[in-house]
Amino acid sequence: MPKDRSEVLQGTLDLMVLKALDAMGPLHGYGIARRIEQLSEEVLRLNEGTVYASLLRLAQKGWIRSEWGASENNRKARFYSITRSGRRQMNREAESWERISGVIGRLLRLESQH
Amino acid sequence: MLTALLSRIWNAFRRQRLEKEFNEEVEAHLEMLAERFIAQGMESAEAFYAARRQFGGVTQIKEELWERHALPPIDVLFQDLRHAFRQLRNSKRFTASAAITLALGIGASTAVFSVLDAVVLRPLPFVDPDRLMAFASMDRRGTPHPGLLSYPTFFDFRHQNRVFDHLVSYRDERFTLNDSLPAIQVVGEIVSWDLFPLLGVQPELGRGFRPEEEAAGTHVAVLSNSLWRSRFGGDPGILRRHIRVNGKPFAVVGVAPAGFRFPLNNPEVELWTTLSEDATLTEFTPLTSQRGARVLDATGRLKPGVTVEQARAQMDQIAGSLARIYPDNNKNVATTAVMPEMQRLTGRSRKPLLILLGAVGLLLLIACANVANLLLARSTERAREFSLRTALGASRLALARQLLMESLALGLAGSALGVLLGVGILKAILPLAGDSLPRISQAGIDSRVLAFSAVAAILTSLLFGAAPVIQAARADIAGALKEGAANIARGQDWFRSALIISQIALGLVLIVGAELLIGSFLYLVQRDLGFRADHLLTFGIGLPDTRNVAAQITFCDRLLEHLRAVPGVQAAATGMPLPLEGDQMSVSFDIEERHTAAPDRPHSDMAIVTPGYFRAMGIPLLKGRDFSERDDTHATRVLVVNQAFARKYFPGEDVIGKRIEPGATNGKEGTRLREIVGVVGNARQAPLSADPDPIYYFPYKQLPWGIGTIVLRTSVPPLKVENAVRDVLTSLDREAPMYKVRTGSEISAAAISRPRFQMVLMGGFAAAALLLTVTGLYGVLSYAVARRRREIGVRIALGAKRSEVVSLVLRQAALFVTAGIALGLAGAIGAGRLLENMVYGVRPGALSIAIGACCVMVITSLLAAYIPAGHAASVDPVRALRSE
Numbered sequence: 001m002p003k004d005r006s007e008v009l010q011g012t013l014d015l016m017v018l019k020a021l022d023a024m025g026p027l028h029g030y031g032i033a034r035r036i037e038q039l040s041e042e043v044l045r046l047n048e049g050t051v052y053a054s055l056l057r058l059a060q061k062g063w064i065r066s067e068w069g070a071s072e073n074n075r076k077a078r079f080y081s082i083t084r085s086g087r088r089q090m091n092r093e094a095e096s097w098e099r100i101s102g103v104i105g106r107l108l109r110l111e112s113q114h
Numbered sequence: 115m116l117t118a119l120l121s122r123i124w125n126a127f128r129r130q131r132l133e134k135e136f137n138e139e140v141e142a143h144l145e146m147l148a149e150r151f152i153a154q155g156m157e158s159a160e161a162f163y164a165a166r167r168q169f170g171g172v173t174q175i176k177e178e179l180w181e182r183h184a185l186p187p188i189d190v191l192f193q194d195l196r197h198a199f200r201q202l203r204n205s206k207r208f209t210a211s212a213a214i215t216l217a218l219g220i221g222a223s224t225a226v227f228s229v230l231d232a233v234v235l236r237p238l239p240f241v242d243p244d245r246l247m248a249f250a251s252m253d254r255r256g257t258p259h260p261g262l263l264s265y266p267t268f269f270d271f272r273h274q275n276r277v278f279d280h281l282v283s284y285r286d287e288r289f290t291l292n293d294s295l296p297a298i299q300v301v302g303e304i305v306s307w308d309l310f311p312l313l314g315v316q317p318e319l320g321r322g323f324r325p326e327e328e329a330a331g332t333h334v335a336v337l338s339n340s341l342w343r344s345r346f347g348g349d350p351g352i353l354r355r356h357i358r359v360n361g362k363p364f365a366v367v368g369v370a371p372a373g374f375r376f377p378l379n380n381p382e383v384e385l386w387t388t389l390s391e392d393a394t395l396t397e398f399t400p401l402t403s404q405r406g407a408r409v410l411d412a413t414g415r416l417k418p419g420v421t422v423e424q425a426r427a428q429m430d431q432i433a434g435s436l437a438r439i440y441p442d443n444n445k446n447v448a449t450t451a452v453m454p455e456m457q458r459l460t461g462r463s464r465k466p467l468l469i470l471l472g473a474v475g476l477l478l479l480i481a482c483a484n485v486a487n488l489l490l491a492r493s494t495e496r497a498r499e500f501s502l503r504t505a506l507g508a509s510r511l512a513l514a515r516q517l518l519m520e521s522l523a524l525g526l527a528g529s530a531l532g533v534l535l536g537v538g539i540l541k542a543i544l545p546l547a548g549d550s551l552p553r554i555s556q557a558g559i560d561s562r563v564l565a566f567s568a569v570a571a572i573l574t575s576l577l578f579g580a581a582p583v584i585q586a587a588r589a590d591i592a593g594a595l596k597e598g599a600a601n602i603a604r605g606q607d608w609f610r611s612a613l614i615i616s617q618i619a620l621g622l623v624l625i626v627g628a629e630l631l632i633g634s635f636l637y638l639v640q641r642d643l644g645f646r647a648d649h650l651l652t653f654g655i656g657l658p659d660t661r662n663v664a665a666q667i668t669f670c671d672r673l674l675e676h677l678r679a680v681p682g683v684q685a686a687a688t689g690m691p692l693p694l695e696g697d698q699m700s701v702s703f704d705i706e707e708r709h710t711a712a713p714d715r716p717h718s719d720m721a722i723v724t725p726g727y728f729r730a731m732g733i734p735l736l737k738g739r740d741f742s743e744r745d746d747t748h749a750t751r752v753l754v755v756n757q758a759f760a761r762k763y764f765p766g767e768d769v770i771g772k773r774i775e776p777g778a779t780n781g782k783e784g785t786r787l788r789e790i791v792g793v794v795g796n797a798r799q800a801p802l803s804a805d806p807d808p809i810y811y812f813p814y815k816q817l818p819w820g821i822g823t824i825v826l827r828t829s830v831p832p833l834k835v836e837n838a839v840r841d842v843l844t845s846l847d848r849e850a851p852m853y854k855v856r857t858g859s860e861i862s863a864a865a866i867s868r869p870r871f872q873m874v875l876m877g878g879f880a881a882a883a884l885l886l887t888v889t890g891l892y893g894v895l896s897y898a899v900a901r902r903r904r905e906i907g908v909r910i911a912l913g914a915k916r917s918e919v920v921s922l923v924l925r926q927a928a929l930f931v932t933a934g935i936a937l938g939l940a941g942a943i944g945a946g947r948l949l950e951n952m953v954y955g956v957r958p959g960a961l962s963i964a965i966g967a968c969c970v971m972v973i974t975s976l977l978a979a980y981i982p983a984g985h986a987a988s989v990d991p992v993r994a995l996r997s998e
Contacts, residue, residue, distance in 0.1 A: 029139060030146045047170025048143065052136075056175075075142050078135070 013046070013054045015097060018082060018090040021064060026081040028071060029055060055080060063089050133176070140172055194516060198523035208492055209524070212485045216528025216574065218882055219474075219481030221535025224559070224567045226474045226875070228540055229547075230467045231566075232557035234460045238378065241314025242415075247425065248458035249281065249412040251433060251447035255717065260451040262408040265392065265401055267436060267444060271412075272306075274432045277425040278414035280312035284377060285409050289385060290656035291345065292849040293358035299656040299853035300341065302359075302385040303376065304392055310336075310368075312415050313376065320353045320368035323388050330393040330400070333364040339372040341384040359385070361849075377411070378459055379552040398780065405443040406777060413455055426452040445713035463551050466868075469948055470875050473627055476620045477879045477886075482574050483613045483620075484890045485524065486581035490610055491897050493517070493582040514583045521579025522572070529571030533559065536567070543875060550868035585609065607898075611930065614887075614894050618934025618971060619941065621880075621887040625967040626942035628880030630953050631873040633963075637955030638866045644756075644797035644806060645693055646732025650858030651832035652692060652825050655843060656851045663780075663818045669847070670814070670821050674724065676842045682830040683839075687727035688814065690822030693797040694865040703776040703810075705763065706787060718759060719799050719809040720778060722817050728754075728794050730827045738770045738792035746815040754792040759808035769793060776810070780817050788812075801865035804954050823854075832857045872952060884970070888978040895927055895982040906986050907994025920983040927979030935968050942967060 020035040021027060027035065032055075033048040058064045063086030071077040082090070144165045151161035202209040237243045249271070253261030263271070263283065272281045282305060289302040310322030317336060327334050335357070337346070346352050356363035364387070375381055392401040401407055416425055429450040437448035453461075493500070500513055537559055547554050655673075657666060670688060677686040691697035702717035704710060725741040728734075736757060745752050753774070760769040773787045796806035814822070828835055836855060843852055856864075863870075899906070906919060946958035956963070 028142075030143045033143075033147075048147070048168055049140075049170035049172060049175050052140070053175050071142065071146070073146075075145070076138065077142055078139050 012097075013050060014058060015090065015093045017051065017054050017058060018063065018086055019094070021080060021082040022087060022090060026067070026069075026079040028077040028079050030071075030077075032080070058086065061089075062086075136176065140169070144169060191519070194519040195523055198516070198520040201520055202523055202527070205492070208488060209527070212488050212524050213528045213531055215481045215484045215488075215886060216525065216571075217531035217535050218886070219478035219574070220529045220532030220567055220570055221539055222879060222882065223471075223474045223478050223570055224533055224536030224563060225539035225543065226467070226471050227566045228536065228559060228563045229543075229551070229554060229557045230471055231562055233551050233553050234464050234467055236553070236556075238456055238459070239373075239375075243456065244454065245416045246312075246455040247278070247414050247416055247422065247452050248455045249278075249414050249429065250451045251408075252449040252451050253447055254449070255446050261447060263410040263412055264405050264408045264443070265389070265410065266403060266405040267408075267447075268410050268412060269402075270436055271429065271432055275414075275425075275428055277417055277420045277428050279417050280306075280308045281412060281414040282306040282309050282312045283389060283410040283412050284309070285411065286380060286383070287391070288654070288656060288853075289359050289387075290361075290849070290851060291357065291359055292361060292851075297656065297849040297851045298345070299654065299851045300384040301380065301382045302335075302387060303380075303383045304389055305376075305386055307388050309376065309386065312413065315371065315374060317368035318371040319350060320366070322368060327367075327388045328390050328393070330390055330402075332388065332390040333359070333362055334367045334388060334390075335359065335364045336368040336370055336386045337366055338370050338384045339374065342369045359387075381549070381555065405440055414452075422452055422454070426450065442712040459552055465948075466872055466952055467551075469627075469952070470872065470879075473624055473876055473879050476624055477883050478570065478574060479577075480617050480620050480883050480886045480890075482578045483617045484886050484893075485528075485574075486578040487610055487613050487890055487893055489521065489578060489582045490585060490613075491893070493585060517582050518576070518579045521575045521582075525571040525575030525579075528574075529567050532571075533564065533567050536563075543871065546867065546874055547871040548864055548867035550864075550871065581609065581613070610894050610897075614890055614930050615934045615937060617887045617890050618931055618975070619938030621883045622935055622938030622967055622971055623941045623945045624876070624880040624883045625970055626963060627945050627949060628873075628877045629963050629966055630946060630949050630956055630958055631869070631876045633956040634953035635866070635869050635873040638802070638869055641798075641955070642796075643693065643862060644733060644795050645858075646827075647858035647862040649828045649830075649832055650731070650825060651828060651835060651839070651855070652823050652858065652861065653839075653855040654823050654853045655821065656853060657821060657847075666821055667815060667818055670724070673824075673843070673846060674726075676846065677824070677826060677839060680826075680835055680838045680842060682828050682835045683826050684829050685726055685730035685827040686824065687724045687730040688822035688824050689721055689723040689727050689731070690820060691721060691799070692823050692825070692861065693731070693799055694801045694861050696801050696865075698799055701776055701778045703774045706773040706775065715777075716763060717777075718762075719807055720776065720812065721799075721809060722812045722814050722819055722822060724814045724822075727811075727825065730825045731797065732827070733797045734795040736793045736795060738790075740792060741811075741813040743815075745813040749816075751786045751788040751816055752791045752813060753788045754794055754811040755790055756794050756796045756806070756809050756811075758796045758806050759810055760793050762808050774810075776812075778812070778817060778819075780819070788816075802869070802954065869952075869954070884974060887971075888974050891927065891930065891975055892978040892981060894930075895923060895979055896985065898926065899923060899982045899986045902986075903989055903994045906989045907991040910989060911991040911995065916987040919987040919989075920980075923983035923986050924976065924979055927975055927983075931972055931975045935971060939964060939968075 016036050016039075017032055020032050020039075024031070024035060029048075029051055033046075033051050036046070036051075055064065055066075059066060059080075062083060064080050064082055066078045066080045069077060069079045144162075147165035147168060148158070148161040151164050152158055156164065238246060240246060248260075249263075250260035251263055251267065252258050265283070268281075268283045275281065284303050284305045287302050287304050289300050291298050291300060305323075307323040307325050307328050310317065318339065319342075320336075322336065323334060326332075337352070342348060342352060346357075352366050352369065356365055358364070370386070376383065376386070389402065394400060401409060414425075416422070429452055433444070433450045434448050437444045503513060504510070540557060540559070544554065544557065549555075657669065674686045674688070677683055691699065698719050699721070700717050701720045702712075702715040704712075704715050723741070725743055725745070728740055738754070741752065741754065753776075755769060763769075763774075764772060769790050770793070771789065773789050775785050775787045777785060779785050790810075794811075797809075798806050799809055800807055826832070826835065826839070840852055843850060906922075909922075910919065942964060943959065946963065950958050
């Protein structure tokens, strides 16, 4: 296990959860954790419990909704899916994220040219 | 914001379910994760721990779940509440003054609500009470008003209508029970046979009446539970017995359940019998065949599916056709009134009681504002404590929660004290009301009233509790830590000023209300009753046989003769009805010189009296002569009228010698022209009216309807002769009970018991409101002076005179009072309008009333302001400047 586990900022995690739900359709908490793990190519390791905290926040804002269903191995599981307002929020967030990360990227490159 | 709060409250109820679901979700996640590790080659125990590790802390997430989604758990709230009570214990003086203030508001509200609940809010104690309708004919003479029905008219309505399941007539009558000694007098109700089916009430014993028991000559009775127990020892064998009522054997067919009352506004009824009582032949035409004798109230039960409007329409139609068939008797009652029975019962009490509840609500608001001000001052002192807590990590939410909990604790303490106070207030005011409000005797502190107090406590807690919370939310906490309380205090000044100004405004409204009711009451007390209420004893007697007129007249003569011989009795007479008693007989008459058709004739109150009545009552004879023993059926028919009567019907003429033909007859002889032989002063018949009504008097022997009430003028305190009078009565007839013994003063006091009740309550509220407002003002000003000590010190050091410093404080007080009065005056005028129909002899809109109220407010406020002003003037500049 890599030791340099990055501190995932709350807002970032929320965005990642939204993105995962957007891309994969309805998922349960375990599935979301796996998806994030896979996409971040194991660079980003998180306490998987925080995914649930994020899901609570998102549900409260009405950006996701949940339903009880059966998991692949026939366990009762809660499936989350993104709502329309969640998708709007995700696009907004993604846009500003890209803008900021672009700026920061340029900034960092500038610094290193010194 | 609100939906979030609601969902939190909702979630608080499903907390367990939410938590279970969450646990399941986490459990499933952990298992899946562990399975994955096992698939990667871990031992199962190791895999489980690894899964746990990777998942992280569960408790933390749960906490977040609750923080975000629900209210804090109950035990945390209780902990807060315990802490709050501890805080309150630590500042005893603050707690005591706040709790007493609240107790005053809540106690008064509890007492008023308890009365309102018993009188107005509680549903009628019958089956499906909303379908019970009071029925009356609308009398269009004068201002149209619901009037009584005559039997023939009632029978027509009963047979022709298709909208009522039962339509029941009823009227009060006194009965003498003389089956054993001592004979007693009871109030009975003469009703249609279907009273019990109408109400859906089953007698506890036996049965109700049967239709055939309405026939003349039937004597049946249902007894009240209390009469059955007190007089007949609760003997179930009563059903096989006859009892002697008015000297005749009555079969007891049933005993009513305990607590059964009908009609509800007459709690004294002990016996019910059918209208056969009025159909039985006597020397007079039976009431049941006199279309002109309007003596009945009526109640009906709407048939299923029939609306009030439909019922009214059909009854109106019947009334219209009766008016065409019997124009002489029914032309003036060509329409009807159908209204919910509840409305008839409570209609006249509803508005005054709601007004009193409104008044007490204002008092509660004032109390709230006082407590809010106390809390504000206190939380200023506690600013450092809050800053410290915040610095140590308490969230604003937690602080707000703590503040609200302290308010709630205060509210609970105050309302507990308030309920105790309410019990006391209720005990004090119930006797004042007498029986002027229906059902008031049932008022008490029950679960409904307690629920009301609890709700009042919580609402007021939220109300006054909001003040410190809002203030805390605005406060610059970090600043407070550094600089002390000063800059928070500045921020809340407007808030405290607003509170005190609104208190003054509300107080003004109450003072105006109290002024009006007190003024009206004083008017009623001081008005000329038209008779001398002192040294007057009155009582009724139950004659064994009310039907034999000649025997009655003889008995009456002998009785009065004996009574006049009792030491201490100056004069004795009988009269029916007496002034102020509320019983009025109104009969139309034709004036000989201006003959008119029957329906268009004037009508006025009448009374039947014996010679000497006016002297005994202290009603002055102004002109002509009093009745004499010679005014009997062999002599000219004569009348005496009061001054109001003479002025109204014979303006500018000499009324002596005029002749009128009243509709009142003694059955055998028909209506007769009667000559007016005397004019007497205006004795008031109606208990509450601004001006005395016209009335005309018949001599008893020329219209022997009944023996009436005995009146004795005494030279000693009237109750001193009671025993001697009782002995006289027993010596004349052992079976004639004496009942309703009252002095003239009792009669005049009872007549104004309702205005007195309202005045005492409103006056009490206004006094309490004034007290609270003034202490509130005192508190705010003292606080302001304390806070401005340095500034005042500097002023004095720079040469400000004592009077200048005093006026500095008084100016602030004047500002508050002026603003409060300006704000309150509009409300006060509105409140005065509400009272319009409750007051006599005062004009609600009068400028003097408003000025009076303002004066009271200004004077008391200045008195309150003078103490802190004095403190300000005596500030020692050296010490003030050194402090801090």
